[in-house]
Amino acid sequence: MPVTVFRDGGVYFIRFSVSRRPRRAAFVVGNFTAFMKPIELEFCGSDYCAYVLLPPGKYYYRYLIDGEVILDDGSTENGFNVLKLSGFVRKVREVRRRLFSAIYGIFVDRFGCKREGGPRDRLGGDLVFIRDRLSYIRSMGFDAIYLTPIFRAMSYHRYDVIDYLNIDDDLGGNKAFKELLRSAHDLGIKLILDLPIHHTGSEHPAFKAALNGDPEYSRWYYIYDGDYEKFMNVKRMPKLNMKFAGEWVKGIVLHWSLIGVDAFRIDVGAGIPPWFLWELKNFINKPLIAEVWGDPFLWRNAVDGVMNYQVWEPLIKFLDNKISTDELAYVLKRQLRLLPRYFLLNSWLFADTHDTPRAITMLNNDIEKFKAALVFIYTWIGTPMLYYGDEVMLEGGLDPDNRRCMDWKRINDPNSLGNFIAKLTSLTIAPKRIVINSNELIYYDDEYEVHLSNEPRSYRDGLLSGSYFIIRSR
Template structure:
């Protein structure tokens, strides 16, 4: 029953727990909430627990299990346990800066394929191969990599996790990931880990226990009338109930934060209550980016940013001449008006992802339009994220065709965008006004002006330019 204390930076992470199963409820009460608001302990597998992050200091606490006071075996004062967390108190500054300059997204199984197979087979990509390519990634100006899930899971994409604490052996296991972290940090690259916590895999031990009727685990899922809630109605992906599984999830995220992961991308973030993501972000003190396909307004204060699909769709439609510049501008203006600036800055802009067709395919292999799309994500307000293979214009239709093996033969070929991406990475814009002029979207800051068109134009030289865009000094 003793507490467990972890330390990271200037914060302590404390796991309060009791082994005694409550008939009604168990709480921890302490000076960290002025003894006024008890924190309920939730079932965490072997025990009932709650995770709290605290600065250095002296704290008093005790448990209430079914209304009875329960104490740990440690020191006590006036009927409370005493917890001393050493260290000096430092002023906390809210993080309002840009978290990453540019992110390189990697579908782990397909970045370095080692064997042939079908589009839904495991083709052998692993973490050691990614480690070997970190210098290549850094050379294009990326200061972060985003990895699709690396945990032990049921499928090649690993969004159906069965063990959140261990790296899949097919990827090289825990040691391979620690080596990747070490080498990435040496090169100044941060590592963002994909967290599928909206749902688990159907073979996860907790879900198997829930299906068997275990009343403790059954609350972690939405099980009723012989069926259960699922992600996209996929039977192998049962949805988690954060009201009951939330503390367990906190433990998972804390584990990887202590290993050295720099930030987390929350899969199906729009399906997780904002209150839980807010609580998780404040607890873990690490950046969280949520996958949100619709309007990100509800998550503006819960996470540091979103994958900005609300901008991605009109960008592609505009370049395909399916909407006009005014329609595109209205989406951008609305976000400027309703979303905090730091939230927009840290939201990801992209031309494609592992959930969309490849941009070069959507743009009918028009390289000039593809370059215009890249120019936009590097110059509009946000954080550019390139999906692996964008630099060699890797093709692909809808899932799973958009997850083809990286074509390393193209890397040294004549038609690549490595230098173009490097030059975009050297730009630093913070647009403050949008203008629509016929088929052009125009935006600018004090140093640069960007013009984006869905009709070919004879633009001048500028800092960078193409048939459908120009970036020029002001």
């Protein structure tokens, strides 16, 4: 019953485990739990485990399996095993500021296409190509990149994972990932991994074992009456049950965290219980951003931020003259009242994503309106996330058309927005108040004010201006 200890910075990640299968329940109990029983060991594939984050110190622990006290080999005191973690006690990370200045989102298979094919084929984008374009990404002011899933998976988008501990060979494998990570860090770029933990792929060994009747793996999924719960009724994406698979998931996240991943984006975050995401955030001690369509209120304390789809939709509709200024302002004011400031600061603002049509397409190829959308995501309260290709106004409709190959021939086009984006990145605005003036939204802080309109205006001068926006000094 080994205890596995991992150290990262000033804290330790402890994996408690037993090989004996409990009939009812197994717990790890110690002074870190006030000698109560809140930490239950769950089936982790080869044993029963629980992951715990602990600072340096001296700890006492033992296991209770179906009520029976079980000890590890090694030193004991007063009926408990002893675990000594050396080092100085450091302050634990608290999120009270914006973690990233600006994020560049990459749909990995389509960033550097190497072959022809259909919209759902693998077209050859890989991690080596991304590594070779890091200086380009940094030149626009981005200090983080977000990668769609890169694990071994069934499809081109890789949201149907079959192996969470290895990078897909088509992308260059584990070696290419470590080289990308090292090169990114050398340039001051942090790396955010996409985690599809709401579901696995149907070819994942755990799900295949569950379908074959394995009683432990069966509890990782929701299988009943010859069918099972899935993501959006897609058969190749069976939903995980975090009550029983949660410790296994923690081990996956810990694996990549120790390799050096800086943060994680949780796919289908709204489909995962907030209590589990809260546990995961407090365990891993690195930023978690959840994909949440709609109201993020329930997740305000569970994660560091969300992909702010609640703001994205009214922003695009406002610029497309489909809703009024009042309707957009209502959403913004509601979030200001209900959500913690640091949560809003670390929630991602965007014009489009791999799950939406491209903004330039939604705005009928109106470049000035598209620039206004970019101004908003860089100046409102949040963290701007630019989807690859936005800088060259790559077009695209609904999935999978919104995942076209990056058009590298257009990056030097006079109309490309790389320089415009770099200028936006250099601004730091912390809006304090919203004012509505007919079809114009105005917000400002002590230094700057931003005007956003859905009707063309004669905006001139300012730090940046266009037909639908202006940024001025106050």
